[in-house]
Amino acid sequence: MDKRKWWKESVVYQIYPQSFCDDNGDGIGDILGIIKKLDYLKWLGVDVLWLSPFYPSPGYDNGYDISDYEGVDPRYGTMEDFERLLAEAHSRDLKVIIDLVVNHTSDEHPWFTAANVDKTAPTRDYYIWREPGSDGQLPNNWGALFGGPAWSLDRDSEEYYLHLFSPKQPDLNWENPKLRADVYAMMDRWLARGVDGFRMDVISLIAKPADLSDGPVGPSGYFDPRGRIAANPRVHEHLREMRQKALAGHDIMTVGEAAATTLEEARRFTNPDGSELDMVFQFEHMDLDGGETFKWNDQVIPLPELKKVMAKWQQGLEQRGWNALFWNNHDQPRMLSRLGDEGELRETSAKMLAVCLHMLKGTPFIYQGEELGMTNMCFASSDQLRDSESRNAYQRYTEDGSISKEDMLRYISLKSRDNARTPMQWSGNIGAGFTTGKPWMDINANYTVINAQEQKSRGDSVLAFYRELIRLRRNYAVIVYGxxxxxxxxxxxxxxxxxxxxxxxxxxxxxxxxxxxxxxxxxxxxxxxxxxxxxxxxxxxxxxxxxxxxxxxxxxxxxx
Structure with missing residues (x-):
């Protein structure tokens, strides 16, 4: 039997603060709103809360472009609010893990603003710079995941900086030991505040290879460098150093987002010796409907392929690692809309998907609203979109004529990250119990039917079913360790x-x-x-x- 660990026996609930609960009526979820819902989360039975970024950010990528790693964005509250949240959660025996986003910063982070002004600035080498290619153009043909090239020109220094996501998110240079030391010191200060661990954003991409040469061009018109980067063995050296210098001596949870990782790499990330991470999110099952190559389509995940992928990871990490189990998160459309039924059998199919996932071996993650059977949004206009990836894709593919506006909105309604970010549906009242003001993005129109208030009153609801699943996990060791x-x-x-x-x-x-x-x-x-x-x-x-x-x-x- 696997060695017992509290994080193996836990159920994690992911909170996307902007869309969870708005306490002050400004239309944006906040920390005081999360505090108001702690009793609900305790009643549900979850053990750990994962908070998506609440740090200061320009908001280009909904908080994953961070301009201050050690502050609280005023939209969400104050550091005193966060410390109260920690205390209130801990008093209910709820642990709290926070997002660690150290593959990149915002281009408004002081490290980058200083580096951008002065090539001799101490933080210039915190980022990855290259001179123009031999033709005076881009250093290579790498593409950014949010569209366009992965390089942007700093006109003052006449050098390009690397950004695997957006020009607003310059990548950090993990080969710089001073950068690593600053990151570890930052992590140590959060641990001193009392957080119980970290979910590490795209952590498998932090170690860039020495080979920055061109690669084969894909559907985006650029080379997707994730596979080459994720295979860089230096990432394991960095994570072992992180474990020694920042995490040693702390009984915490660490889960890494491992884009493009392989099973063999995941075994190294989650080695039971505890030298790197406790578990990783891998996305092979999420990409079976075309997401890995070109997500804007109406393909459906084929069940036999899904089963084979899930079995591969279940058996491949047996006694050699640990799985993080998820159907949904802030970057994924709602799985109920992908593999379930949005009509009369919505609740039945939502419960079925919950059983299928929660009875697998690993630590289950519930994304806010999943326990209600929340569904995708039907976007009628591009004006409703808030996700930068979706907005960029809509503009590009409708303007070049490759996809009609009608089809693109249909694909976005199926596949956009915005589907996960519509506000939490707490009640059937105006504002869905999320806000008394104008919400930062549209609320799904089905909130009058799908909401926590109505489901908490019924013993046969999706919400009640999730509560029973969590209870069974506590009572039967075979569910955790079998x-x-x-x-x-x-x-x-x-x-x-x-x-x-x-x-x-x-x-x-x-x-x-x-x-x-x-x-x-x-x-x-x-x-x-x-x-x-x-x-x-x-x-x-x-x-x-x-x-x-x-x-x-x-x-x-x-x-x-």
Whole structure:
């Protein structure tokens, strides 16, 4: 059995502060709003709160362009508010982890503004600069993930700086030991304030390779350098140094966002010896509908491919690492809209997706509103968009004529990051209980039907079901530590697997379709000593006829 750790047994709830709860009525979520909802989160049963950035930021990338790593953006409150949040959370036995965004800063961070003015500034080498190419143009053909080239020209110094995301987000130079020391010192000060760990944004990309040569051009018109960067072994050296100089001696949680990582690399990131990170977010399952190559489409994730990817990571990290389990986050459209049903079977399919994920091996992450079955937004106009990636894509592909405006809005409604960032739906009142003012972005029109107030009043709601899932996790060690054993990975309709630990065995089968499915469990789960531990169907007949109702999820328990 894996070594017991509190972060393995926890359930994490991600809060996107701007969209969670607005206390002062200015239309923007804030820290005092989060404090107001701590009792709700404690009631739900989660153990850890992950706060997306609340630091000072120009807001070009919704807070992931940070201009001060050790402050609180006035839109969200004050440092005193944050310290109160920590104290209030800890008094409820809720831990708090915060975002660490150290692949890049904002171009308004003092490090960059000083470097941009003076080539001899001490922080000039905190960033990655190159002279123009031999033709006087870009240093290479690398593309930025938010569109356009990955290099921008500083006209004062006549040198280009690297930005893997936006020109407003210059990449940091992790080869500079002074930069690393400043980052570790900053982390140490947050730990001294009492935070319980870090979610590390695109941490797999911090170590840039010596090879900055051109690469093959993809659909964007540029080379996507993530694969080359994520494979750079220097990242492991940096993380081991970080563990020694910033994290040693602290009983905390660390989870890294590992874009373009491989299974072998993930084993190194999450080595059980604790030398680097506790777990990583990998995105192979998120990219099965075209996201890795070109996300603006209406492709659907194929279930057999999804199952094979999930099984690969479940089995590949067995005893060699730890999985971070997620369907949703601030960068992903709502999984309910991708693989579930937005109509009459919305709640049933939302519960099925929850079972499928939470019964896997790893630490589950719930993104705000997921526990309600919140859905994607239907964007009727580009004026509704707030996400820089989506705005840039809309402008580019509609202006060059490659995608019509109607199709692009449809693709954005399916795939945009803005789908995750619509305000939290607390009630059916005007403002959805999120704000008494004008919200910073439009609220999904279905808030009158889908909201926490209504669901908390029902024992059969999606919210109540998530609460039961979390309770079961506390009561059955097999859910946390049991080995994963897949079943029929090629079946296009049902996702089924076993979990095995000592004398406990679970069998999980989830119908991903709107049709009834005949699904016979393994012989070991066919006897009278098998218990129906959980189902999302009120009058399930699965034990009698082995038929799964549309979007039904079943968990069988056998104790030997």
């Amino acid at each position: 080995e994963f054993v897949p079943d029929d990975l090629d079946n296009p309709d049902v996702f089924a697997y076993q979990r095995c630990l000592l004398h406990q065995r679970l069998y999980v089968c989830c119908n991903f379709t709107s049709q009834r499915q005949q699904w016979v469990p393994p012989e070991a789960f066919a006897g009278d000593d098998v218990e129906l531990l959980l189902t999302n169907i009120e009058a399930s007949t699965y034990l009698e006829n082995h038929q799964l109702a549309p979007y039904e999820a079943v968990v069988l328990l056998k104790e030997e």
